[in-house]
Amino acid sequence: xxxxxxxxxxxIALLHLYILWFEMFAWTSRGPRVFTQFPEDxxxxxxxxxxxxxxxxxxxxAGLLWSLFISDAHWQKNIALCFLLFVLVAGIYGAATASRKxxxxxxxxxxxxxxxxxxx
Numbered sequence: 045x046x047x048x049x050x051x052x053x054x055x056i057a058l059l060h061l062y063i064l065w066f067e068m069f070a071w072t073s074r075g076p077r078v079f080t081q082f083p084e085d086x087x088x089x090x091x092x093x094x095x096x097x098x099x100x101x102x103x104x105x106a107g108l109l110w111s112l113f114i115s116d117a118h119w120q121k122n123i124a125l126c127f128l129l130f131v132l133v134a135g136i137y138g139a140a141t142a143s144r145k146x147x148x149x150x151x152x153x154x155x156x157x158x159x160x161x162x163x164x
Contacts, residue, residue: 045111045120046164052157053108053124056131059153060105067098104131125161128154 045053066074071094076084107127114120135151 045117045124046160048164049121049124049157049160050112052153052160053111053128056128056153056157057105057108057112059150060101060108060131064098064102064105067094067101069098071095071098100134104134121161125158128158128161132158 066078071091072087075082075087075094104127107130108124111120111124111127114123132151132154135146135149135154139145139147139151
């Protein structure tokens, strides 16, 4: 994997670690400021749901970080590609169902990283 690809994978992993933290630990405190269209009184009742989503984002981050430590170049690329595809699909689905902003925050960076893996 090229240095550019590794940096992109690491940045996307860090983004998903931030999302994990946000959804698992800051949903009720920071959530109302981030998701202003969501009624404020629903943050507490949806805390467990958000934490579950955060856990899944943690799994994405773990897979991406794992790929950086694989010594076999072929498998490193394949594992990174697999988890980046998961991120891309989640970003597209999130953009279609929750907020178009997710396309820019999650799906586009994943697509750029996938392109770097395939073409660099």
